[in-house]
Amino acid sequence: NAGVTQTPKFQVLKTGQSMTLQCAQDMNHNSMYWYRQDPGMGLRLIYYSASEGTTDKGEVPNGYNVSRLNKREFSLRLESAAPSQTSVYFCASSSSGNTDTQYFGPGTRLTVL
């Protein structure tokens, strides 16, 4: 039982390049989330997927797209990376039960030059 896994762990991009961050969970959770965390700050929700087949914008969705590929996988895509997107990206999942505890992955550290 690996929980929530993310790939890659580190990535360096040049401005304008694109990339996809991958996330998978093996806990049979319905809901999945993408957050970003800037240095010294709390986490900000980018997008979430309440259930397979649905996605919704969070607090800071601009510059990102997501795909809920199946119940296990939720990917985040940066179409044209900008230096302002330099951050640590966390994926999380939850069962969407009454208390909805989130389980987080180890994060992807992204630097955009």
Next chain:
Amino acid sequence: LAKTTQPISMDSYEGQEVNITCSHNNIATNDYITWYQQFPSQGPRFIIQGYKTKVTNEVASLFIPADRKSSTLSLPRVSLSDTAVYYCLVGSSPLYGQNFVFGPGTRLSVLP
């Protein structure tokens, strides 16, 4: 969505009990209170969750007064490994997860 306020930082010494208080004056009837812990370079980790009175698990206790406008996370006999950022969140189902707002949290430093 209830706004929360907690101290930016706290210092403690090994072996002491640490209490971190979170204010949430506009908490709604259906809202739960959840605390997360985050170590450097890791994702947040669930610590404890409660609705009212007192909840205790193997890691911490959560005290919630009758008016529920605040809550206190209590960490007994902290060690150096408890140095982390602690987040207080308030929300309710069925969209609880979607309403998560992580503020800056409380940075706890445990000194030897």
